[in-house]
Amino acid sequence: MKRNECLEALVPHITDHLVVPGVSGQWIWGQISKRDGNLLLGSLGNALGVGLGMALGLPHRKVIVLESDGSVLLSLFNLPTLGTLNPANLVVFVFDNEAYSGSRISRPTATAAKTDLAAIAKDAGVSYAVTVRDIDAFKREAALAVKENGLRFIVVKVEETFEHRKAERSDVDLLESKYRFVRYIEKTEGIKVFRGRG
Amino acid sequence: MNQDLAKKTVEQLQKAGIDFITYLPETRLSGILPLLEAQSSFQLVAVASEAEAITIASGAALVGKQSACYMEGTGLFVCSYNLLTVSVRLGIPLLLLISYVGSFADHRNSFRFAPTGIKTEAQLKALNIEYQVLVHSDDIETKTAEAVRMMHALKQPVALLFTGDFTT
Numbered sequence: 536m537k538r539n540e541c542l543e544a545l546v547p548h549i550t551d552h553l554v555v556p557g558v559s560g561q562w563i564w565g566q567i568s569k570r571d572g573n574l575l576l577g578s579l580g581n582a583l584g585v586g587l588g589m590a591l592g593l594p595h596r597k598v599i600v601l602e603s604d605g606s607v608l609l610s611l612f613n614l615p616t617l618g619t620l621n622p623a624n625l626v627v628f629v630f631d632n633e634a635y636s637g638s639r640i641s642r643p644t645a646t647a648a649k650t651d652l653a654a655i656a657k658d659a660g661v662s663y664a665v666t667v668r669d670i671d672a673f674k675r676e677a678a679l680a681v682k683e684n685g686l687r688f689i690v691v692k693v694e695e696t697f698e699h700r701k702a703e704r705s706d707v708d709l710l711e712s713k714y715r716f717v718r719y720i721e722k723t724e725g726i727k728v729f730r731g732r733g
Numbered sequence: 734m735n736q737d738l739a740k741k742t743v744e745q746l747q748k749a750g751i752d753f754i755t756y757l758p759e760t761r762l763s764g765i766l767p768l769l770e771a772q773s774s775f776q777l778v779a780v781a782s783e784a785e786a787i788t789i790a791s792g793a794a795l796v797g798k799q800s801a802c803y804m805e806g807t808g809l810f811v812c813s814y815n816l817l818t819v820s821v822r823l824g825i826p827l828l829l830l831i832s833y834v835g836s837f838a839d840h841r842n843s844f845r846f847a848p849t850g851i852k853t854e855a856q857l858k859a860l861n862i863e864y865q866v867l868v869h870s871d872d873i874e875t876k877t878a879e880a881v882r883m884m885h886a887l888k889q890p891v892a893l894l895f896t897g898d899f900t901t
Contacts, residue, residue, distance in 0.1 A: 728796070
């Protein structure tokens with residue numbers, strides 16, 4: 536199973552969701568899902584925390600985080616917090632290729648050996664934490680996760696692929712992505728996010 | 734921090750519009766926690782690391798919350814990566830409530846705190862984060878509101894460093 540086919544299968548389910556892609560798949564996601572409800576972060580170890588903050592701040596909106604094994608391993612402290620807070624409007628997909636493929640020398644991550652991220656999440660208190668290993672299982676889990684209420688942590692075992700290295704980089708930088716996202720929130724929620732004067 | 738000052742601090746946070754606070758408990762300002770919990774206007778989020786105090790508060794700020802992060806001074810070093818790569822880089826207004834452990838006016842200063850404490854302001858400067866130091870109890874009346882105004886004006890994290898009267 537390839538990450539890109541998973542992302543393509545996820546796109547039709549996205550409506551008014553808030554999506555936070557981590558570094559993994561950010562360029563591909565930006566190409567196949569052009570919408571202001573995506574927030575580009577461009578850094579490792581941050582997407583899960585930022586998505587969790589959004590889910591807590593807007594409990595009636597579904598938030599979808601697209602993470603990777605290396606990024607989650609960098610911020611494992613998120614998992615006990617996630618399990619404790621248990622936000623019903625958050626879905627976390629972890630695309631686990633078992634490698635630091637961004638490094639270009641493809642060193643294995645701990646998930647290539649014995650580390651099981653779904654098991655860690657479960658032991659941290661996330662009651663729905665599963666691993667999927669084929670595209671049909673991913674499609675089933677994705678459809679349910681987006682539709683149903685409840686925190687879901689879905690580890691998606693994918694092949695290591697290199698399409699992202701050739702993917703066109705976005706000409707929307709992090710600041711523009713933030714403003715687009717914030718204006719989208721303001722428009723869809725009817726609230727003011729940034730103040731002109733504190 | 735005595736009970737009156739803790740009460741005043743919480744009142745000023747409320748007055749300034751702060752409504753979402755991530756925190757990791759520490760010693761100097763801990764008196765504010767039960768008071769924050771008692772106020773329904775604050776959404777309090779206990780975290781496992783100052784790193785996620787920053788990312789969670791940043792996410793909440795992007796969807797309309799007036800966010801603050803409460804931590805010990807040493808936590809600033811833990812979360813510097815997240816401040817730099819998320820809040821500073823994207824430009825997200827956050828109020829950092831930092832107990833300035835190991836500073837000159839820290840009443841409980843010791844060998845445990847001073848070596849990191851003396852680096853705190855240099856670290857904030859390196860991160861390009863504006864800050865104010867609160868030493869006297871009266872400082873709380875003006876500096877909280879000023880810091881919140883500044884964080885919105887800059888669209889950046891702004892820090893309040895609590896020492897002196899706040900560390901008794």
